[in-house]
Amino acid sequence: MTDFSVLAQTAKAWPFELARALEKRVAEQVKAGERTAEAPVIFETGYGPSGLPHIGTFGEVVRTTMVRHAFEVLTAGKYATRLICVSDDMDGMRKVPDTVPNPKSLEQYLQMPLTVVPDPFGTHTSYGAHMNSRLCAFLDQFGFKYEFLSATDCYKSGRFDAMLRRAAEKYQAIMDVMLPTLGEERRATYSPFLPISPSTGRVLYVPMKHVDAAKGEVTFTDEDGRDVTLPVTGGAVKMQWKPDFGMRWAALGVDFEMFGKDHQANAPVYSKIARILGHRPPEQYVYELFLDEKGEKISKTKGNGISVEQWLAYAPDESLALYQFQKPRVAKKLHFDVIPKAVDEYLTFLEKFPKEEPAAQIENPVWHIHSGAPPAADVPVSFALLMNLVAVANPTDTSQLWGFIQRYAPGTTPATHPLLDELAGYAMRYYRDFVLPAKTYRAPTEHERGAMAELSARLKTFDDAPTSDNLQTLTFSVGTDHGFENLRDWFKALYEVLLGQSQGPRFGSFAALYGQSETAALIDEALARG
Incomplete structure (x- = not known):
């Protein structure tokens, strides 16, 4: 039986490169006494529940799952692992989505935590709970193994309390990190703590008048003009999103997280906050964002690009996982034209897998897509x-x-x-x-017409058992006999005249699948039409 943990030491696939860096980190922490060997290695992904889970959500979880599996193989199960998906559901609702029922009814809840906003769909206790349920259902349909965490629950249950108290103690150090990253006007009102107004229930972006590190309390001016003092614990406040990132790493003991390039400039800030709070920042991986067919960044607001649901209407989810696996640090266009190629590439990798040596198998994308156990492939038609x-x-x-x-x-x-x-x-x-x-069909030129007529005639009298190879040879021979200097022009003509497109499959395979007599009839119909 192959010991993939040995092969993983030198495997070039990017999940193994990240797994080796993570193994080094964990070993160093164990040696330094920062953790025990029994402590689980924590992988984290984040989700903003203001909108529905999307293709970026899928990509982040599927890629993190690949790294997690690579780490487990590399370390031969030496360490326990966990993948947690955290929903930032205590964020204030910044705008009401147009897609919800009766959107005007939610306008009175703007800036309130998403887990306080009523559920316009009428199925859950809040808008945040509804979106969290949609996230879990989304992840479950792909069979991801993960643990869901609600930020609201973490704040209110006390899970974040220790780090929130420490943030109060380190308030000035955090401000010293944050203020240089802000504009002059924002610096004047900035605070890493966002109190929940006792009078209105809204998440407030206001400066702190006083921070009592010993008591773990903050004082600010509420919306009704009164000065209010609140504890930083128990869900009375939340943190601004950049400090929250680092605080969450520290509170949950996160060891690995990946995120899109739009976070790259802020990643050093997250790391500094985590260090201030006494936690070594996790191993991080920045991936490129997808572009639409025009080369523009995909935006949920614009609605450009493809949703997961749209992709899955035309192809299996493994093809989408393959597209996520390939060159994650290269900006790629994500539009409908890429789907057929992704499907056939997946099938090709799947077909090759059982014939490969173990060292090649561990580099094959399907090994990572299927967590080391790709299914048997038998798909005779592309x-x-x-x-x-x-x-x-x-x-x-x-x-x-x-x-x-x-x-x-x-x-x-x-x-x-x-x-x-x-x-x-x-x-x-x-x-x-x-x-x-x-589709745009064209009439053949006289040169092409003569060659196609002969191909039809030879197909009708072809005596051998038709196969992809011998029908391809026959087509190739006809093109050569008719003086096509570049046989690509001959095959392109067949595609444009017969199929109405400039590209197509291997013509011999098409003729074998469709049938030699049917292909001859197809040619005759095209010649009669043109």
């Missing part, structure tokens, strides 16, 4: 090929596609090849929504 079959067969349901598939790959059925059956359904939806509207 996603691109399925979409082109849909283009010419014009099926109304997947059962019609299976007639072609079973002739191409005898013995396959929806029951024996469920992934292929799923892909057939995805292909039909993707073709209908994205390929069909963009």
Whole structure:
């Protein structure tokens, strides 16, 4: 049996690079007496519940899960691990989302903690609780192993109390970190503590008139003009988001966290706050943000890019996990055109896996996507090929596609090849929504017409058992005989005339799947049309 912990010592895949850095950190802390070897290694992800979980949420959790698994393999289970997902649900509601029922009814709750704002959907005790439930359901559908934490619960239950008292003790040190990062006007009113107004219930962005470190209390002017003193514990105040980041690391003993490039400039601030509070900052990893098809940053407000739900309407979630795995520090465009390629790349990696040596398997993305245990792959038809079959067969349901598939790959059925059956359904939806509207057929040139006529004739008289390879050879031969200097032009012509697109699958594979006589008829129809 392969000992992957040995291979993990030199594996180049980025989760192992991060796992090795984390192992070094934990070993140093154990040696220094900062922790015990029995203390679990804490991985954290954060979530802002003002809106629905999105593709960034998925990416952060799936990538962190990959690092967690790599660490467990690297250390051969020497350390226990936990993945906690923290919801910042004590934040004040800054604006009412347009997507909620009766949004005007929530305007009176602006700046109140999300766990105080009523649930406009009528299913939970608060807006924050509703969104937290949506987050957990979102993560559960992918089978993530995690522990959910509500920031409100952590503040109110006393879980953060020790660090909040220490923050009061270190108030000036925290201010010395924060003030240089702020503009002049903001510096005049800034405080790392945000009290919850006793008179209005709102989260207040006001300066502190006095901080009593010994008592763990802060004094400020409330919205009604009275000076009020509150304890920093028990949920009476929360921290500004940058100090909160570092405080949470310290309070929860976080060892690893990754975040998007938009946090990169603030990461040193988070780390300084954690150190001030007596905690070594966690290992951190900054990933690039996705761009839309125009190269612009994806924004929930703009609605550009793709949502998780949209991706999963056209492809399995493993293909999305692959897209998240590949080059996380390179800005990539995330739009619908990338889906088919991601699906076929996933299938290719899955097919290669059992044939690889263990040292290559541990670098294969599917090893990380499936936590070291990829399923057996048997998908004889690519996603691109399925979409082109849909283009010419014009099926109304997947059962019609299976007639072609079973002739191409005898013995396959929806029951024996469920992934292929799923892909057939995805292909039909993707073709209908994205390929069909963009199709542009053209008439062949006289040169192309002669070659296509001969290809049709030779397909009709082809005596060998049709396979992808011999039909590809036949097509290649016809193009050569007709003097195509660049055979790419020949295949491009076939795609544009027969399929209405400039690119397509390996033509021999398409002809074998669709059928040699059906392909000949397709050519004849195109020639008659043009």
